[in-house]
Amino acid sequence: MTVTIKDVAKLANVAPSTVSRVIADSPRISEETKQKVKRAMEQLGYHPNINARNLVSKSTQTIGLVMPSSKDVGFQNPFFPTVLQGISEGAQEKYYALHMTTGKSEKEILDAVIQMVEGRRVDGVVLLTSRVRDQVSSYLRKRKFPFVLIGKPYQDIEEITHVDNDNIRAMKEATEYLLHLGHRHIAFIGGTRELMVTLDRLDGYEKALQEAGILVKPEYIVHEEFLREGGQEAVRELMALDEPPTALVVADDFMALGVLNTLDELGIQVPQDLSIVSFNNVLLAEMSRPPLTSVDINIFELGYQATKNLILMIENDKEPVKRLIISHRLVERSSCAKYN
Template sequence: MSVTIKDVAKLADVAPSTVSRVIANNPRISEKTKRKVKEAMDYLGYHPNFNARSLANRSTQAIGLVMPSSADKAFQNPFFPEVIRGISTMAHEQEYALYMSTGKTEDEIFDGVVRMVQGRRVDGIVMLYSRVDDRIMCYLQEQNFPFTVIGKPFKNAETITHIDNDNFRAGQEMTEHLLSLGHERIGFVGGDLNLVVTIDRLLGYEKAIRNAGLPHKDEYIVHEEFLKEGGQEAVKELLGLKNPPTALLVMDDLMSFGVLSTLNDLGLSVPDDISLLSFNNVMLSELSSPALTSVDINIFQLGYEAAKGLLECIQTPGKPAKRVTVPFELAERQSCKKIN
C-alpha cells in the first residue's frame, strides 16, 4: 500500500495541509517544521506526485535553458557544462528539472523557445548569453514570461534580472596587467561582436590602451568564434602584421588552446616569444603547456545565481529586476612574462 500525505502528517504530528506546504516550499513554514516533515517523508519513503501538483498549481517544476548556438557546438566549450552545473545545483535544491533548447540554427532555437512558452513546458527560462538585439529576449519580454540572463542585456537592462561579471573592468584590468609587464603591442582576440560580453571587454581594453598613452591600432583587434579554431585563425592574422603583438588578451580559454597550438606549430614559445592572458579559467587551463594565466569568472556561480534569480521571479511575480555581479580574479600561471 502506497504512503500518503496523511501518513506523513500523522508521523510528523502536523496537519496534512502543512505537509503540502512543506512540499511546495512555502516560506511561511518554519525550518523546524520543514525538517520534521522531511524526516518523516524520508523515513516512510514518501515521494510527492509532482505531476499532480503541476496540474493543480499550473507549475511544470521545470526551467528552460537557451544556448547561444546549437548544443553540439556550444558543448565544445567547457564554459557551458560548468555554467549548467551551477544552474542544475540550484534547480536540484528547489526540486526543478531542466529543459534545454536543441535547435541547430537561430530560427530553430527561437521556435523551440516559443514552444517552451506557448506549450507551458517550463515555468521560466535562463538565457546563457546576451546578444545585441536578440529576438528571443524581446519575445520573452513581450510575453511577460519569467526569465533571467547570464550577461548584461544590451537594452532595458534595468528591467531584466541578469547575472554578470563586470566585463568592462575585467577587460581594462587585464590589459593593465599586460602593460605592467612591459608590453605595449597588445593584441585583442575577441569573440562574436554581437555578444555583449565581447563589446564590454573590448571597451575595457581600449580604455586601458588610451590611459597608457598608446596609439589605438585596429589591426591588433580580431574577432573569431569562441572555439579552438577561432584562436588558430586569430594567430595567423596577428602574426602576419609588420609589428606583431608581444602579448595577446584572448576572450576565452578554448580559443587560447587554439592559439597555443598554432604558435607551437610555428615554432614560437609562450611566454618567451609572446605572452598570453585568457578568460574563464576552465579546468584544462592549468593543465595546458604552458599553464594559462586566465581570469577566473566563477562560471559555476554565474549559473547558480541565474537559476536562483529565475526562481525568485517565478515564485514572486512582479519582483523588481536586479543585477547580480559575480566577482572575478586573475589566476596567474606561466603564459605571461615581463619584458624590457
C-alpha cells in the same frame, strides 16, 4: 508499499500539512524543520508527486534553457557545462525540472522558444547568452513571460533581470596586468561581435590601452568563434603581422587552448616569447601547458543565481527587476612573463 506524506510526517514528528509546506518550500517553515522533514523523506525514499501538484497549481515546475545557436558550440566550450551545473543546482533546490532547446539558426531557436511558451511547457526561461538585437528576449518581453538573461542586455537594461560579470572592468584589469609586466604590443582575441560579452571585453581592453597612452591598433583586434579553432585562426593572423604582439588577452580559455597549440607549431614559446591572459578559468586553463593565467568569472554562480532569481519571478509576479553582478578575480599561473 507506497510511502505517503503521512508516513513522512510521522517519522519527522510534524503534521502532514507541514510536510506539504516543506515540499512547496514555504518561507513560513523554519530551516531546521525543513531539514528534519527532508531527512525523513530521504530515509523513507519518499518522492513528491510533482505532476499532481502541478495540476492543482497550473504550473509546469519546469524551467526552459535557451542554448546558443552556433552548431555544436554550446557543447564544445567548457563554459556551458559549468553554467548548466549552477542552473541545475538552483532548480533542484526548488524541485524544478529543466527543458533545454537549441537550434542551427536564430530562427530555429525563436520557433522553439515560442513553442515552449505558447504550449505552456515551462514556467520561465533562462537565456544563456546575450546577443545584439536578440529576437528571443524581445519576444519574451512582449509576452511578459518570466525570463532571466545571463549577460548584459543589448538594450532596455533597466527592464530586464540579468546576471553578469563586470566584463569591462575584468578585461581592463587583465590588460593592465600585462601592461604592468612591461608589454606595450598587446593584442585582443575575442568572440563574435554579435555577443554583448565580446563588446564589453573589447571596451575594457581599449580603455586600458588608452589610459596607458597606447594607440589601439585595429590589426591587433581579431574576432572568431569561442572555439579552439577560433583561437588557432586568430593567432596565425596576429603572428603574421610585420610587428606581431608580445602579449595577448584572449576572451575565452577554449580559444586560448587553440592559441597555445598553434604557437607550439610555430615554435613560439609561452611565456618566453609571448604572454597570454585568458578568461573563464575552467579546468583546462589549469591543465594546459603552460597553465594559463585566467580571469575566474564564477561560472557556476552565474547559472545558480540566474535560476534562483527566475524562480523568484515565477512565484511572485511583483518581483522587482534586478541586475546581479558576479565577482571575478585574476588567477596567476605560468603563461605571463615580464617583457624583455
